[in-house]
Amino acid sequence: MLTSIFFIAVMLVGVPIGLCLCLSGIVYIFSSGDNILTQSYPTQMFAGVDSYGLIAIPLFILIGEIMNSGGITRRLVDLSMAFIGSVKGGLAYVNVLANMLVSSIIGSATAxxxxxxxxMVPEMEKQGYDKTFAAGLTVYGGMLGPIIPPSVMFVVFSVLAQVAVGDMLIAGILPGVLLTLIFFALIAAMGVVYNYPRSEHRTLRQRASTVLSASPTLLIPIVIVGSILGGLANPTEAAAVGAVSAVIVGKYVTREFDLRTLPQILLRSAIYSAIVLFLVAAAAVFSWLLIYGKVPQTVAAWIQTVAKDPISFLLLVNVILLVIGTVIDGIPGLIMTAPILLPIATEVYHIDPRHFGVVIVINLVLGLMSPPVGLSFFVASAVTGAKPGKMFLVTFPFFVASCVALVLLSLFPALSLGLLK
Known part of the structure; x- marks a missing residue:
C-alpha cells in the first residue's frame, strides 16, 4: 500500500515515469527490510535490458531516423495520401494508413x-487539425507497430510459449488490419461530427506519379518482413539488414540521404533508445518486485476460481492485463505474465497458444495508451509538446474502439488464426 501511494504521489508531481518505477521499487525494498532485495536491485535493472532481442529496438529507431532523413517516411505518407484521396478527414486516414505501412518496418510502438x-503532427496542424488530436491519433496508430510484423513482443512470446516465430508474426496480420479498419470507421464518424478538413485534391495522374515514385520505399518492409517470415533472419538481424536497406534506398533511390548527417542520426537514435531502454529496465525492476510479492501468482490462482469457460477467462484476463499494462512496459509485462497465464490458458481452458499470444500482446500494447502511465502518450508529448492527459481525453473514442477490437479477437480466434489454417 505504501509503495502504491508513493508511486501515485511522485507521478502526480511530474517525476518521469521511469524514475517513478525505480523510486517506488526502492521504497518497497526499504519498507520490506530485506537486504537481499537491496543487493539484487542493480542486478535486476541490468538484467531487464540484458537481452539480445532488445538490440532490435535501437536498430528500428535508427531505421526510422534514416527514413526521415532520406525522405522515405514522407514518401510512405505520400503513398498513403495517393490511396486515400481528398475525403473528409483524409489526413487522419493517412495518419493511420501510414502508421500501418511504417509498422512493417519499425515494429515498436514507442519508436x-x-x-x-x-x-504527421506538423502536417495535420497545417491543415487545421488540433495538435492534441493529431498527436493522440498518432499514438493509437503506433499500436500497429507491435502487432503487424515485425514484432519484438511476438518474438518474445514465441520463445516463452515455444511456438514458431513465423506463426506468431503471421497471427498478427489480421488483427492489425482489423484495428486499422475500426480506426477508419471511427474517423469517418468523428469526421462528420467535428467536420474534419478534406485533404488536398490530387488528380489521377498525380496519384499515379506518387505511387510510382514512392513504391521503391516498400523495399524496406519487404526485406525486413520477408527475411523474418522466410526464416532467413531473426528480428534483430532483419533490423540490421533493414537499416542498410534504408541507407541504400535513401542514398540511391530517393537521393535525399546525406552520409554527413549520419553522426547526428546516430546521436538522436542513441538518445531515443536510451529513454526507451531505461523505461524497460525500470519496468523490469518493478516487475521483479511484483513477482517477489507474489502478486501475479495470487491473481492467477484467483482467476481459476472465477472463470468457468475459455471466453470468461479471456475477458477476465483482458481486464487484468489492461491494468497491468498501465504501469508496466510491454516486454517486461509479457515476461512477467505469460509464464503464469499461458499454462492456465492452454491446459485448463484449451486455448490455442498463438491466439492467446495475440490477445495478451495487444492487451499490453493497449496499456501503453492507458493512464496512469500511458508511455506512448509521454513519448508523443516529448516530441510534439501536447499534454499527455489531454491527448487521452481527446482520443478516448479510439481507446474504446481498441477495447472493442480486443473483445472481438478474444471471442473469435479465427481473426488471429485465420491465415494459419
Missing part, C-alpha cells in the same frame, strides 16, 4: 510514435 509524431 513508431516518436518517428511518426515528427512527420
Amino acid at each position: 513508431q510514435v516518436a518517428i511518426m509524431s515528427q512527420v
